[in-house]
Amino acid sequence: MSPFIRAHILVCSGAGCVSSGCHEVYDSLMHALENEGILSEVKVIKTGCIGSCDLGPTVLIYPEGTFYQKVKPEDVREIVEEHIVKGRPVARLFPKQATGEVAENISSLNFFKKQVKVVLRNCGVIDPENIYEYVARDGYEALARVLTDMTPKDVIDTIKQAGLRGRGGAGFPTGLKWEFAQRVRSDEKYVVCNADEGDPGAFMDRSVLEGDPHSIIEAMTIAGYAIGASQGYVYVRAEYPLAVSRLTHAIKQAHEFGVLGENLFGSGFSFDLDIRVGAGAFVCGEETALLASMEGKRGMPRPRPPFPANEGLFRKPTLINNVETYANIAPIILKGPDWFRSIGTEKSPGTKVFALAGKINNTGLVEVPMGTTLREIVYEIGGGIPGGKAFKAAQTGGPSGGCIPESLLDISMEYDTLTKAGAMMGSGGLIIMDEDTCMVDIAKFFLQFTQDESCGKCVPCREGTKVMLDILTRITEGKGEPGDIETLESLGKTIKNTALCGLGQTAPNPVLSSIRYFRDEYEAHIHEKRCPGGVCKDLVRYEIDSEKCRGCSLCAKACPTQAIHPVACEAQVAEAAGGEGGHKPKRRAYEIDNSKCQKCGECMSVCRFDAVSRR
């Protein structure tokens, strides 16, 4: 190893950046450094996800903290020659922020400014495939302390005092869950990590497994010690191959380093970990369905009680926590419950990772203290809505959650306030919607998802969500009837009250919350046969204003169904009639044949004269 390292280059290798070509960037980088003969002076590290996925592939250069976005392999030579060799950063690769400012340093990126990284502390910072880097960031110190200094009760008390709540969605106090599992007497117990992240758009669990797999191994081992289990399983979906491979590698490394396996730290405590790959059914995120799937059965929930803490995997007491929950454990042990409580709010201490998506400038993973307002997330971190459009609503908790309207932008983002607002923390999906969104259509979209993913076991979820979906479909097709809203409300309430598992109990949320805040939109669809968002195809008409149309034909060329044709203007009519002949017509206006129109809106977006309107 070289005694002197002049620079660290961090190449983000989260799944997003992998798809946008970071491996090629990495290869070019190694090649360029070798060409310059400085390979030994620069350390290039493939890290986990840094969070700003829309900017990928990203390259971060230390010690300066220079942040390059959308780096292509052909940019690499310039970076090496200019930045690394000559010390002149490549300004054209700096990200341009929503505010218009260019950020040449990661510290000046608004996206990162308000973030507090506990869960994602190592993501985008260390090489997830190198256990030394995890250890260098205090990795396995918490485990060492637990095994040498603390009793199981101490550990559970610490977690209880920290007030950590389950990050999987429901927010159940983690310490209590550990205590329940610990109290049950059994010859065998299990620790399970729920990494069956199914909420569309959410990917924080994947990111942690890909970017910091050892943090999960360490936390699960601590949990095993606390409850008296010697075997753990990570249940992860097959759609996360990178997470599976990095975690597999990390488990192997942990074994080699003696932080997993027999007689850990000479304490006599042994713990082992295996991966169980699931086929990616949304319902398998529900803990009893997850356990059934792990046992090789069909992923179908069963009634609780008995809770897994009493009767779980193979009918043995089982502790199940979500990935993000586990990622909080080691820092709590090391820094103490008071430190943890100093972040976030009284009822929801700590941070929460959100997967920011939709109509927002900066998308990606953001980790903020609980209690951060939605406004801060949308406007300060997210950089606001693209195209200067107005914020309409945010969907939290994905298909199980609900929408939060503009009037609640200052809501404190924590478990109880979100539930009170008719939404839900869920796993942290956060989808931003602008004025062009139709709330009925969005509700339909989420219900379609839960309806597809319903396991089909209980009647309210299987049949009820289908009936609700049929009603919503009718409404968006302009066939809504008076009374539909009331039926949706009462049916939604019954489904919430009677469904067997969390999937069904939360499935009506998107519909109920959008009715609560956007009832007028439902009414417009039903009574006026009008879609205020301009989304529902059967309720939208495009028209060309013949006064504004200059006859440029751009719209006609853009139309995929040839629904736009020129119409004879008055001058032409006169000419054809043999009137005042001689002079050419000034213009030919165009017209849309609505029987052919597919309502794609392409004509409107290409028109330069604002002649196309949507009604």
Add this chain to the structure above:
Amino acid sequence: MMADQKEKINLTIDGIQVEAYEGEMVLEAARRAGIDIPTLCYHPAIGPIGSCRVCVVEIENGKGLPASCVTPVREGMVVHTNTEVVREARRTVVELILASHPQDCLQCERNGLCELQALAMRLGIRESKFRREKEHRECDTSSVALVRDPDKCILCGRCVNMCAEVQNVAALGFAYRGTDALVTPMFERGLADSKCVSCGQCAKICPVGAIHEKEEWQKVADLISDPDLHVVVQVAPAVRAAIGEEFGIPAGTPVTGKLAAALKRLGFDAVFDTQFTADLTIMEEGTELIERLKMKGPLPLITSCSPGWIRYAETFHPEFIPNLSSCKSPQQMMGAVIKTYYADKAGIDPDKIVSVSVMPCTAKKFECARPEMNSSGQRDVDIVLTTRELARMIKQAGIRFQDLPDETFDAPLGISTGAATIFGVTGGVMEAALRTVYEIVTKKPLAKIEFSKVRGMDGIKEASIDLGDRKVRVAVAHGLSNANKLLEHIKETGEHYDFIEVMACPGGCIMGGGQPRSLDPDIAVKRAAALYAEDRGMEMRKSHENPAVARLYEEFLKKPGSDIAHRLLHTTYESVDKAAAVSRKEAM
């Protein structure tokens, strides 16, 4: 009792103070307190499922409306079972089920006896608020015993639980998700291509018309009307313990005399009793046991009366095939005797005989269709009807069963002993065999004729019987998961048994897949009591005392285990996998 050892819990249900036991569900506690919470997927014969959500209740300080069938009682719990929100939820749930359910009740096999119909009636559903089209799926008619109509299936999961948990067969399971969800054999194959053993427990427990026996009773009625045919019928012991329930007679009332009368009024040319060949079975199987005890094997000898069990052994435990008694079941013995001995004696061309049997069983339909069951030169038995089908036939004919006088079966194939009667209940074949084997081996009369150790509803029962020069160890298992448990135990520990009785259905034939459906948790005990009472009331209670059987040997079969007895009354078995391999080879 077990319940007394458990901790007592006090709760309030609808203002009534209720005492319950630790681990008991709210539903059970409520029912004991006289509050009948409506249910649909719940059935006392299987564990709670919690899928239909009809039994929801309101619990003070609780979340949502939990299903009472899967909610354990807690100290101080305050439950309301009949509030406005509960009623509304229940109605909505049932309306949702009806939304995609075929509206062809008038043509349904279960019309009038459908649990969903009864529930809709009880909840006062007068309109169908919701309607959704369900993708049509074809009826599965591949099995000779059972028909599955997926369109009618309400996905309650009873049959799946029954097949997997109680019967350890798991021929049925769920496939697909959401509204596409489907109960089906593996890969959507037909039941005939699955590991189904035709026990029919699924059909008995299905709340609607989605699984039922292949109906043949109308065909039988037509055959009776044909003057050229001689239609004879035999009826199994368990039928008389239950058919009365179909006519409003309380469970547990023996109705043997009325049953014989009804069969005669239906126009059968001869009305015989399968109990006759049950006695014959004891003579053959008893002889087989004595031979095997002498020859030292293969032991244990395992009974072969239950065709569901036989199919199960051939499918899941072919290693025990050498242990199976080579005796045909009483039904098949009767079939062979009717078309040979009886035809000859009555001077009837066996070609003109239609041999019908009435069984508590759907697997008997499968058994009579087995290719090897033709030792009489014809099909030994032509048509098998279930108890339920016979009840339909009686009703169709306008016979007021409950008002019939007692009549008797026709001689000689209608003469039987009490030992044959108890064939219908778990442990009965064993007890009947022991009564005979003891007296033949020891040449002494039994001091106590009743073997109480093999009676009762425990899943596996064991006993040891002193035969003078040696003791025989016997075991009785009923329900296929219990049979499996016993066989696995033998394989694991090498524990020795001489004789084992297995019945596929839990409780034995009285609870067979062709019997009247019942939601009464004590139904098995009541039906068993009917058979034991009948046994007690009989003059002859040991098979070897049956004079008609003795005459059959004298006139025709010579002696138990003779060549002719072997040709007509015994059979062979084959591993299902082996048979499949052979047929694959033949096809190639």
